[in-house]
Amino acid sequence: MSDIGYLKRLFQAYYKENRSEIPVVNLIKEREFGFVPWDKRTIMNRHLSFKNHESITKYLADEGPRHVYSSGALYLEPDNIDMDNKEYQGCDLIIDIDVDHFYTTCKEDHDLWYCKECGKSGKGMPDKCPNCKKLKLKTVTWICEDCLEIAKNEIIKLLYNFLIPDFNINVKDIKIAFSGHRGYHLKIENNKIRKLSGNERRDIADYLTGENISFELLGLQEKGGNIFGISKMAFGWSYKIIKRIEEFLLKPKDIIENLLMDEKQFNFNKNLVKSFLNYQDDLLNTIRSENKNMWTIEGFGLNSWKKFLKIIVEYLGVEVDVPVTVDIHRLIRYPGSLHGKTGFKVQEIFIDDLDAFNPLDEADLKIDPIVFRGEKEITHKIEIIEPEVPLSKIKGISYGPYNQGEIIEVPHHIAIFLLCKGVAKTI
């Protein structure tokens, strides 16, 4: 049996044995479904609908698709192939946090790239080949506890710095799920929010990311050679920025110096950093003062302040995949389904469980996304087919790194993971 056939059967068997584990999604018959089969010739079958939970779980057990998606949108005719005739009724607000879309330092260890043009390879996530500058890069993206922890912290930031205090979203309306691969989805199911248009959702996304913020509109301005800071507001982004600057100024001098010099942070030159440090205490007093707001630091013009504030905003904002939030017809992974690139489950998590949740080494079996780890230690012999496979630490045990042609014997769940990732084949 081919590996594809094997994985398909495995997925079918999983769905058959775990029908009761698949969560009931609200208003299921109004949602559009899409499936990616194992047959690589078909990209996605979409515009499908199911009458109830039983019919979708049966379909999963029968077909064992590689990827399963459903719409955030609700339609009167979800299976109509013409989007205009689906009779759109509204859409959950979806926020996707995926480490594919932002930089994490651990990618320098585990994400690999090969240039199809010049053959150069390396680690990290460059936009283009650093050697020939061409865009034709093949990447092998990997996961680790660090990047998944970063993604989880973004969800926590989203909840406790934005959705709950600013938007007053009822936690009962919030559903969070580990995507089964490199991130998390957060869904808000609320009838009023469902009526928001794409443009209106764009405004929310910009608020969450801090993207397109105008510091001038928040009050920053130059007058008579002096810089006057952001208005002292009781709420919103102005408040968040001022609070963060205060936290920053309370750090020890050597830490501030390092951050200001750091190329991946503020990236200021030595003279500017020296000047900033000379004014550190004065600035802290001004920030805390009720009646003063002059942010004048020698050598720090309006542009330097904007550069400084941009980094502050990047720190405070959430790494949201904006097009997902804005697009009201987007399909997202179905909770309880299996991710075809890992074999991990798309696992729903209660807000209270989020803090302790560790998708790669979860102690609580009820929310463990690694579903192919059996009680018995079954192993498989597989051969590595990619030039290089990064190290994977799953369930506290490290596997790899491996090189092309290497034949390894690994536990069942690791074999499934490597086969799903497409970096190994059975022998």
Next chain:
Amino acid sequence: MSSEYDLVQQYPWLRSLEKYFSDIASKPPTEFISEIFTNEYGNEIKERLLKLFKAAFDNLEEIHDYKTDKLNLYVYLLLKIFLYALDNRVITNRLANLYSKITYNELIAENSNLKIYNICKDLGFKINYYHPPINYGKKIIKEQTEKFETNFSIHFIDYLKLASNLRDEYRKLVHNSLSDGFVFIQNNRLIRLIQEYVRNKLLIEETKDKSSLNKFLEKATEIQDFKNLYEEILSKWAERKEEFEFKFNIDFEKSEDLQTLFPPCVKEILNKAQEGQNLIHNERLFIVWYLIALDYPTDNIVNIFSKMPDFDEETTTYQVNFAQRKKYIPYKCSTLKSLTLCRAEKYNDELCLIGYGAKEPSERKKLAHPLNYTRIKQYRTTKEKEFMNKKTEEENE
């Protein structure tokens, strides 16, 4: 009479209209029209209505002696009936812009925050009223302190529903004070949102059911006063409409008519502009950058915005010139998608949806930039012409 009743007379776009004037609402429109024109104020109502249309066609921003007395209600209802009867998006947009601006001025002149609060409640907005006003921040420049005070905070969903289509950057959520689901909003900015509500209320979609419209017109024009007024409005429109209907007859290499080469995202914005609809900030930026990239002359770009409700020639010219100097590159397709400005599906455009470069769909290249759309279209048109010319030459030989 209750204060609510008086409020509806003054501001007939309120939801309570149905509650207090259910007798009017339940009447067939033709009966209502007939009654209005035969009552003692019939002539005055007609005059006021005509004045509104004339002012809108003259591109005026306000009517100085506009009255919000008891006749105001009938003027509003007739206005809606006439907009339906005229079935012309450009006229509807002009009237919606003018009427909503008049409303803004009236509300500003009210000087009663409690009244504004009652209006918001009537419109179903989730709103908090603070008395005395709440202080939610301050801006300090030198010795001067500007306090941010307001009587109102509005729920973010209501805020977004009204503010997201406005172009001003300050209205973006990210620039506002948001807490516990409510946006703290200064009184005049709240009134600006009510203006937008009123504008939207008048923006009825072009009638799809033409047979119902024709039946209505047939019946309504049996009422002589309606017929006269309808014809007078149409004749006033005929005098002015050329100024509203402009074309983009601009050459872009080899004398191509650019309009045929525009991608759907550009066509959509130009259509909206032509109809006098408000454009959101990103639509304005994109259309300016796009046309500049095609060497479109400044005057013509400025002219596109001339029918906007907030058009200011001097400011627009400055901004277009500024963009020209800066040489901004128009948004690429992926950005347009994320800004919800892509209209490929709406126009079912083959080049956008299927791509170009090969007959086999799987081998086609995806369009990544709207400027490429124009280039490809122009290339295809040129090739087609060359082919046709060659064919004609061969036939002549």
